[in-house]
């Protein structure tokens with residue numbers, strides 16, 4: 040009986056993940072139903088720069104130059120002064136309402152933003168300005184669903200998953216799937232939260248219950264991943280880590296800065312071997 044119960048309880052979360060979206064999901068999906076439901080409830084808030092996603096808007100101060108500089112360093116193409124990322128094909132996984140996809144497209148990159156929550160994709164599409172319609176697209180699919188057609192897809196120069204891996208199941212296969220969609224030497228950018236006492240007290244308790252930077256329940260501490268573990272997963276999946284930097288958020292000024300400390304937030308750029 041206990042064996043039956045244990046087997047069932049392993050299977051139940053998968054069943055829930057199959058029914059959480061309006062379409063069937065593969066059983067290996069990285070989607071955690073509780074996590075995506077939280078984002079679904081906030082799907083109309085993405086572009087309120089002083090609302091729940093204020094810290095993601097201000098994170099653009101760091102992550103846009105980070106992606107731009109690493110991409111330009113990795114390439115021999117002469118860059119356009121006005122559109123420096125022209126010619127780069129990017130995938131923004133877990134794009135939400137497009138807070139990061141849009142400015143990357145504005146720099147000239149061809150960007151596809153994907154998200155497991157169709158309401159987020161609707162918000163992102165609604166927000167596209169006419170001048171970006173030719174190089175910015177959004178799709179309501181998961182990374183795993185995109186991988187099902189991998190042989191028909193032109194591979195990407197870079198794949199970005201910013202503030203996403205702390206919300207998913209199975210980071211190992213998620214990185215493996217990113218590798219399948221990247222060109223050789225293509226770059227993967229991940230920003231996320233470390234699993235430390237500091238990230239519990241400041242990243243969860245203070246951010247959610249004291250400063251109210253994000254709504255209570257946004258983060259599940261035991262899903263956070265240590266930078267050293269993320270490096271191991273990258274190497275196991277055929278990547279070399281190029282940059283591994285700490286980031287610090289000041290909730291009073293709503294500003295981010297680079298830091299030698301990775302105690303709470305950090306950013307990794309890894310290249311496919």
Ligand SMILES: C[S@@+](CC[C@H](N)C(=O)[O-])C[C@H]1O[C@@H](n2cnc3c(N)ncnc32)[C@H](O)[C@@H]1O
Nearest residue numbers: 069070078095133134135138154155156201202
């Ligand atoms: C904290 S938000 C980050 C949004 C965006 N990357 C940004 O930084 O502005 C996390 C996003 O990941 C999406 N998400 C969570 N799990 C996912 C999965 N397994 N596949 C694709 N998207 C996922 C959520 O729906 C949500 O939009």
